[in-house]
Each structure stands twice: as structure tokens, then as C-alpha cells.
Amino acid sequence: MTSTIEAPRSPRTPKGPYGRSTKKSGVNWEKWGWIYMRVSGVVLVVLIFGHLFVNLMIGEGVSALNFAFVAGKLTNPFWMVWDIIMLWLALIHGGNGMRTLVNDYATSRISRGILKVAILVSVVALIVLGTLVVFTFDPCPAGAPADLVASFCKSL
Amino acid sequence: MSTTTIDNKPVVPEEIKSFTVTLIIRRFNPEVDDEPHWQDFDVQLYPTDRVLDALHKIKWEQDGSLTFRRSCAHGICGSDAMRINGRNRLACKTLMKDLDVTKPIYVEAIKGLPLEKDLIVDMEPFFDSFRAVQPFLMNSVTPVKGKERIQTVAQRARFDDTTKCILCAACTSSCPVFWTDGQYFGPAAIVNAHRFIFDSRDENAAVRLDILNDKEGVWRCRTTFNCTDACPRGIQVTQAIAEVKQAIMRGKA
Ligand code: HEM
Ligand code: SF4
Ligand code: FES
Numbered sequence: 001m002t003s004t005i006e007a008p009r010s011p012r013t014p015k016g017p018y019g020r021s022t023k024k025s026g027v028n029w030e031k032w033g034w035i036y037m038r039v040s041g042v043v044l045v046v047l048i049f050g051h052l053f054v055n056l057m058i059g060e061g062v063s064a065l066n067f068a069f070v071a072g073k074l075t076n077p078f079w080m081v082w083d084i085i086m087l088w089l090a091l092i093h094g095g096n097g098m099r100t101l102v103n104d105y106a107t108s109r110i111s112r113g114i115l116k117v118a119i120l121v122s123v124v125a126l127i128v129l130g131t132l133v134v135f136t137f138d139p140c141p142a143g144a145p146a147d148l149v150a151s152f153c154k155s156l
Numbered sequence: 157m158s159t160t161t162i163d164n165k166p167v168v169p170e171e172i173k174s175f176t177v178t179l180i181i182r183r184f185n186p187e188v189d190d191e192p193h194w195q196d197f198d199v200q201l202y203p204t205d206r207v208l209d210a211l212h213k214i215k216w217e218q219d220g221s222l223t224f225r226r227s228c229a230h231g232i233c234g235s236d237a238m239r240i241n242g243r244n245r246l247a248c249k250t251l252m253k254d255l256d257v258t259k260p261i262y263v264e265a266i267k268g269l270p271l272e273k274d275l276i277v278d279m280e281p282f283f284d285s286f287r288a289v290q291p292f293l294m295n296s297v298t299p300v301k302g303k304e305r306i307q308t309v310a311q312r313a314r315f316d317d318t319t320k321c322i323l324c325a326a327c328t329s330s331c332p333v334f335w336t337d338g339q340y341f342g343p344a345a346i347v348n349a350h351r352f353i354f355d356s357r358d359e360n361a362a363v364r365l366d367i368l369n370d371k372e373g374v375w376r377c378r379t380t381f382n383c384t385d386a387c388p389r390g391i392q393v394t395q396a397i398a399e400v401k402q403a404i405m406r407g408k409a
């Protein structure tokens with residue numbers, strides 16, 4: 001009750017009539033961002049809860065999780081596609097959500113810029129790394145002890 | 157002849173008791189204060205009194221420097237929106253009997269607009285956003301002399317809810333997005349755009365949809381429903397915003 005939020009915090013930058021920007025670019029990213037959050041959200045419900053269910057609840061549950069379990073999943077095209085879609089959708093969703101929060105709270109043009117670039121860099125880095133792992137993953141590293149890798153490595 | 161004696165007791169209405177209420181008001185005088193501060197007042201009130209009556213009693217009987225806006229005192233002019241116990245309400249529509257008077261009642265100015273004095277804020281940024289959505293009928297055709305612009309009952313009902321707005325700013329100043337981002341148009345501007353976007357007599361829905369399809373337009377709304385809770389006219393504010401979003405996606409009203 002005693003919190004003080006007085007004047008609008010983010011700068012008012014009078015440009016057009018009524019102190020508003022008149023610039024209109026061709027594509028409206030705000031609209032598509034808004035639609036993307038909802039569409040990706042619906043798909044993510046299935047992907048994330050499916051992922052959690054298969055990893056943590058089916059069969060032996062959490063105790064089944066180890067290098068071999070993950071390696072086994074990443075040799076299966078079905079789970080590769082699943083994970084790739086989940087990776088891209090969730091990271092872009094999270095990045096765009098964080099961008100919204102920066103628009104809410106960052107007060108100066110400079111802090112906005114720095115924070116948004118930081119978000120973009122981390123999203124791109126994580127997407128590139130994740131995609132690389134899913135497609136170039138070696139489930140049977142040379143010389144690894146047999147009890148730590150997937151059972152099918154023996155037949156190689 | 158009956159000789160029944162009539163108990164000649166006059167019918168005395170049950171006495172309505174008054175009680176003492178403590179109001180804690182956030183005061184600010186720009187000429188002497190650096191920071192706003194809370195000040196409490198004890199007032200003798202009836203359950204049917206309103207917060208506005210309490211403010212009047214304080215101003216008239218205890219401290220004439222207390223500053224607030226009010227005009228109609230009957231929920232029509234929209235000048236006395238304030239934060240009462242943390243919620244945006246009209247002082248003239250908030251009855252004592254609906255508040256917990258065993259505890260102090262906190263009264264402060266609405267948030268997100270520049271504080272000028274005590275319970276008065278600068279409404280100009282709010283009216284700027286209102287003007288920006290072009291809240292007036294635009295139609296290039298002049299009706300035949302002596303005739304009206306005809307509209308069916310259903311066409312009129314389509315935007316009935318948003319015609320009720322009294323521009324009190326309770327909704328906009330309850331919105332957490334507006335608190336942090338003063339550039340956001342805010343619920344009231346969108347409500348008043350909705351009023352004309354869905355009016356069959358108006359021709360410029362597309363213009364207003366384009367104005368609100370902006371970085372600081374409807375996409376800023378995060379459906380927290382604070383605005384719907386705050387509106388003293390019971391307008392379904394959040395729903396009106398959602399309808400404008402849908403209209404933008406469809407490309408027409
Ligand atoms: C379970 C599936 C998910 C659903 C259904 C979902 C749904 C949504 C929706 C609809 C919004 C927009 C809210 C608004 O504009 O008012 C949103 C915002 C957001 N989401 Fe998700 N999401 C999911 C998973 C995730 C994940 C995995 C992340 C992190 C990587 C994430 C991070 C965010 C962030 C940071 C925001 C912005 C918060 C805000 O606007 O206040 N979400 N989510
Ligand atoms: S929509 Fe309701 S709360 Fe908002 S300005 Fe109009 S009357 Fe006030
Ligand atoms: S004084 Fe007019 S609405 Fe309250």
C-alpha cells in the first residue's frame with residue numbers, strides 16, 4: 001500500500017501528435033510476437049509435459065536418467081525432432097517474453113538496448129549450441145567405459 | 157362503542173448509530189513537502205456515508221488544506237477516482253458500510269500519473285492517450301435533412317458497454333503495465349476506441365485499429381483484469397481490449 005509509483009517511469013518521447021511516434025514499419029512485430037506467444041505456448045504445453053512425462057515418470061522414473069538414457073533418446077529421429085522443436089519454440093518464446101519485461105521496466109534507451117542485445121545473444125547462442133548437440137551428438141564416444149554408454153554401443 | 161385505549165406511542169424509527177472512522181490520507185503539498193506523507197484523521201460517520209463525505213467532513217471541519225477533485229458527487233463526472241484501501245474507486249460511490257471500518261481506511265491519489273497535490277494528479281497524459289484514438293464519430297455521408305443515422309437495436313448493443321465510460325482514469329491508473337510504461341495507451345483509451353470501432357455508423361474503424369496496432373497499443377495488455385475490477389461503471393474493460401485485439405487480427409471490426 002505504501003509503494004510509490006508516481007509519474008510514468010519510462011521516458012515519454014514526444015514525436016508525432018499527442019506525444020506519440022508516428023513511424024509505422026511494414027511488418028507489425030508486436031502483433032506477431034503476441035500471436036507467437038500464444039501459439040508456441042499451446043504447442044509447448046504438449047512438448048514440455050510430454051518431455052517431463054517420458055523422462056521422469058515412465059518406467060523406472062527419475063532413476064533411469066543418465067548419459068545412456070539421453071544418448072539413446074538422441075539417436076531416435078522422433079525424439080530428435082521433438083527436442084529440436086521444443087528447443088527453438090521455448091527459447092524464442094522465453095526470449096520474446098524477456099523482451100516484453102525489458103520494455104516494461106527498463107527506463108532508459110541505453111539500458112533497454114543493452115538488455116535486449118544480451119537476450120538476443122544468449123538466445124542465439126543457446127539455439128545454435130542445442131541444435132549442434134542434437135544433430136552431431138555421438139552416443140558412443142571412443143574409449144568410454146561400457147557401463148556408462150547405451151547398450152547398443154557394444155554392437156558397433 | 158368500543159372503548160379500546162390506543163397505545164399512543166409515536167412510531168420512532170430505529171436510531172441509526174454513527175461511528176468513528178480513521179482515515180489515513182496520503183498528503184503532498186508541492187510548496188513545502190519533498191515527499192508525500194501519510195496523515196490520519198478521525199471522523200464521525202454513518203454507514204450510509206461515503207468516502208467523499210468523509211473527505212468533505214475533514215476539509216470543512218478539520219483541515220481546509222486537504223485537496224481533492226469532485227464535482228457531481230454522484231458517480232457521473234468521473235473526477236474523484238482515488239486509491240481506497242489499495243483499490244481504485246470513486247470516493248462518491250464507496251459507502252462506509254461496504255468497508256471494514258474497524259480498521260483505518262487508506263486514501264491516496266491514483267497511481268501512474270504525476271502527483272500534483274494531495275489526491276490530485278495531472279490527468280493530461282491520460283487525456284493525450286484518449287485524444288490519440290480519435291474518440292468521435294467519423295462519417296463522410298451527411299444524413300438526409302431532418303433524418304438520423306439509422307442503427308438496429310443489435311448494432312447499438314454491440315458497443316453499448318463501452319459507451320458508459322466517464323473517463324475517471326480508475327482503469328488506466330490501476331494497470332501495472334501503465335505504471336511502468338507511461339507510453340502505453342492504457343485501458344481507457346482502448347475502451348473509447350472500442351466505442352467507435354464497433355459503431356456501425358462510424359467509417360473509420362480501420363484508422364483506430366491501426367493506431368492501436370502499435371508497440372504501445374493493445375499488445376501491451378497482459379490481461380491482469382485490474383482495469384475491469386477498478387471500473388466504477390462496471391464496464392468489461394479487459395474484454396473490450398480483447399475484442400479490439402481480435403478485430404486487429406481479423407483486419408476489421
Ligand atoms: C508450458 C508451456 C507454456 C505456455 C502455455 C506459455 C504461455 C505463455 C503466454 C500465453 C505468454 C504471454 C503472456 C501475456 O502476453 O500476457 C507467456 C509469456 C512468457 N513466457 Fe511462457 N509459456 C510456456 C512455457 C514457457 C517457457 C518454457 C518459458 C521459458 C523459456 C517461458 C517464458 C515466458 C516469459 C519470460 C514470458 C513473458 C512474461 C510476461 O509477459 O510477463 N514460457 N507464456
Ligand atoms: S473504462 Fe471505467 S474505469 Fe476506465 S475511465 Fe472509463 S469509467 Fe473510468
Ligand atoms: S464526484 Fe463526480 S464521479 Fe464522483
